Amino acid sequence: MVDIYRCYELWDLAKQALNIEGNILEVGVWRGGTGSILASAVKDSNKRIFLADTFSGVVKAGPNDTNYKGGEHSDASFELVDNYLSSLNLSNYKLLQGIFPEDTSAECEGNIAMLHCDVDVYSSANDILSWTLPKLSSGGILVFDDYGFAGCEGVTNFCNELKLDRQFTFLHNLNGHAIFSKR
Numbered sequence: 001m002v003d004i005y006r007c008y009e010l011w012d013l014a015k016q017a018l019n020i021e022g023n024i025l026e027v028g029v030w031r032g033g034t035g036s037i038l039a040s041a042v043k044d045s046n047k048r049i050f051l052a053d054t055f056s057g058v059v060k061a062g063p064n065d066t067n068y069k070g071g072e073h074s075d076a077s078f079e080l081v082d083n084y085l086s087s088l089n090l091s092n093y094k095l096l097q098g099i100f101p102e103d104t105s106a107e108c109e110g111n112i113a114m115l116h117c118d119v120d121v122y123s124s125a126n127d128i129l130s131w132t133l134p135k136l137s138s139g140g141i142l143v144f145d146d147y148g149f150a151g152c153e154g155v156t157n158f159c160n161e162l163k164l165d166r167q168f169t170f171l172h173n174l175n176g177h178a179i180f181s182k183r
Helices: 004-017 033-041 078-087 122-135 153-162
Strands: 023-027 049-053 093-097 112-117 136-145 168-172 177-182
Touching: 004 033, 004 112, 004 136, 004 177, 023 033, 023 122, 033 049, 033 078, 033 112, 078 093, 112 122, 122 136, 122 153, 136 153, 153 168, 153 177
Parallel strands: 023 049, 023 112, 049 093, 112 136
Antiparallel strands: 136 177, 168 177
């Protein structure tokens, strides 16, 4: 579901995160495509990739979200993603099943060099960022997927609020990523 431009950008940002203290966290894994890109980009390093998903669809949809009602993207599973990543000979990842951060954040160790947040709804993005911020290293990278996309107004509004925070540099590259770097 992620176009080649966003996939390349995630690869490139993960490579840049090699120079930032901490691991990489992706919340909203779906079938593991972008997670495999992140893990492949840093496989020859000591970075771990934490891949968090409910594997039962979107949660926390609310009044800020115009399209999502909850449960969308439920056509994936822990086993499907684990088998896919294993078939690529990747071993630098840990799958976390449940709502992040409530259910699985305790399993996400160390500082965060990069977060890829692809949860589609305002409340989830807000909760994930609230957990991540104290662990985000200086120079850390935040990537929010679906920024500016019709139907994902919750994430767009969340990012528009976040870009007012002076502790970040913000970039919108018109392909659906809102990128923040911690100053």
